[in-house]
Amino acid sequence: xxxxxxGPSESQLIRLAADGDARAIRQLYDRYSPRVxxxxxxxxxxxxxxxxxxxxxxxxxxxxxxxxxxxxxFSTWLHRIAVNAxxxxxxxxxxxKKREGPVPEQVxxxxxGGDALLxxxxxxxxDELPYGMRRVLILHDVEGYTHEEIGDTLGVTSGTSKSQLxxxxxxxxxxxxxxxxxxxxxxxxxxxx
Amino acid sequence: MEHLxxxxxxxxxxxxxxxxxxxxxAECEACSAELEAIRSQTDxxxxxxxxxxxxxxxxxxxxxxxxxEGLMNDPGRFxxxxxxxxxxxxxxxxxxxxFLSGAGAGALLTSPEAPESxxxxxxxxxxxxxxxxxxVEAAATAVRVAEQNYVxxxxxxxxxLISESGVEAGSDPMSRMAALEYLATVSQAAVxxxxxxxxxxxxxxxxxxxxxxxxxxxxxRSNWY
Numbered sequence: 081x082x083x084x085x086x087g088p089s090e091s092q093l094i095r096l097a098a099d100g101d102a103r104a105i106r107q108l109y110d111r112y113s114p115r116v117x118x119x120x121x122x123x124x125x126x127x128x129x130x131x132x133x134x135x136x137x138x139x140x141x142x143x144x145x146x147x148x149x150x151x152x153x154f155s156t157w158l159h160r161i162a163v164n165a166x167x168x169x170x171x172x173x174x175x176x177k178k179r180e181g182p183v184p185e186q187v188x189x190x191x192x193g194g195d196a197l198l199x200x201x202x203x204x205x206x207d208e209l210p211y212g213m214r215r216v217l218i219l220h221d222v223e224g225y226t227h228e229e230i231g232d233t234l235g236v237t238s239g240t241s242k243s244q245l246x247x248x249x250x251x252x253x254x255x256x257x258x259x260x261x262x263x264x265x266x267x268x269x270x271x272x273x
Numbered sequence: 274m275e276h277l278x279x280x281x282x283x284x285x286x287x288x289x290x291x292x293x294x295x296x297x298x299a300e301c302e303a304c305s306a307e308l309e310a311i312r313s314q315t316d317x318x319x320x321x322x323x324x325x326x327x328x329x330x331x332x333x334x335x336x337x338x339x340x341x342e343g344l345m346n347d348p349g350r351f352x353x354x355x356x357x358x359x360x361x362x363x364x365x366x367x368x369x370x371x372f373l374s375g376a377g378a379g380a381l382l383t384s385p386e387a388p389e390s391x392x393x394x395x396x397x398x399x400x401x402x403x404x405x406x407x408x409v410e411a412a413a414t415a416v417r418v419a420e421q422n423y424v425x426x427x428x429x430x431x432x433x434l435i436s437e438s439g440v441e442a443g444s445d446p447m448s449r450m451a452a453l454e455y456l457a458t459v460s461q462a463a464v465x466x467x468x469x470x471x472x473x474x475x476x477x478x479x480x481x482x483x484x485x486x487x488x489x490x491x492x493x494r495s496n497w498y
Contacts, residue, residue, distance in 0.1 A: 121326075
């Protein structure tokens with residue numbers, strides 16, 4: 081997540097939002113909702129879930145605003161809250177999914193070019209990774225967390241984080257290879273790494 | 274030596290290989306290619322663009338939830354414009370005037386032809402400023418104009434009360450009672466037009482509450498006399 085320079089205006093905005101000022105909250109939302117959505121969507125692996133997770137992240141953030149002391153950048157602070165909210169919601173969702181059985185596979189949208197195809201394959205493979213692997217792979221390889229940070233966030237050791245990461249990368253490799261094979265069989269453009 | 278498994282290769286993306294692993298990769302074309310593929314995969318993941326949110330997001334859903342949990346208040350209009358000390362009933366009066374007459378009421382109250390007394394406060398037909406807004410920008414402009422008129426209306430209302438009663442507005446319970454009676458009448462009419470509107474219903478309840486409190490004050494003063 082890229083940082084946005086903080087200044088007095090943002091500090092004031094945060095103070096007002098902490099007091100419940102509707103306009104200040106709206107301005108923070110307008111400024112940061114794309115980034116919040118981006119990170120929770122990747123963790124959620126689903127648009128509808130992502131909307132729910134994003135809302136939950138904002139509720140938590142506004143609730144916690146009075147405790148924001150400015151030790152970290154607001155964007156970093158918010159990013160952490162979003163990640164935690166999404167991970168916690170995902171955990172509940174995964175538990176529910178296990179009880180309810182498999183969900184029908186979504187039909188992928190046809191890609192328009194090489195980059196789009198690559199991104200689509202990666203996103204699809206990410207979405208289909210098992211929950212435990214996905215969260216570590218996203219946090220480490222996509223969001224740039226260290227293993228220590230992942231350990232703190234997920235409540236696991238850094239060794240567990242590493243182990244999950246290597247499994248996730250290997251699984252991704254297998255899935256992407258399988259996706260390429262399926263694409264070649266159907267005559268579609270394949271993306272080989 | 275057997276080929277290195279994918280998990281080991283995945284580890285070697287960002288960790289130094291053991292001597293025997295390095296030796297194998299140097300000699301094995303398949304493992305070397307596989308390691309390179311996993312490195313490329315990792316680089317591609319790091320370069321994934323941010324996912325774009327839906328165009329409108331879900332602000333309305335969030336707003337409703339924030340309000341229901343008491344985490345969001347109204348914008349604090351009076352605090353922002355320095356009228357925090359304005360009595361609530363007077364703010365309500367200005368709100369009612371503007372509601373009933375649209376943005377035109379503010380203009381009327383502040384125009385050179387502004388009424389000279391409260392009795393002259395005729396209700397003009399709706400200026401329909403908001404209804405005719407055809408874009409977000411136009412609607413936002415209308416809101417800003419209405420807010421300015423709202424402030425002007427409060428100020429003018431206060432001036433009129435002072436000129437009529439000769440005392441500071443709100444300090445005379447009888448004048449206040451009369452104004453609240455008027456407000457109750459117009460807000461009841463407004464609620465009849467839009468019975469499901471929560472703002473109007475809340476406003477009416479507030480006015481009736483103020484009227485009741487003022488009536489008790491008037492009654493208590495009558496006892497003094």
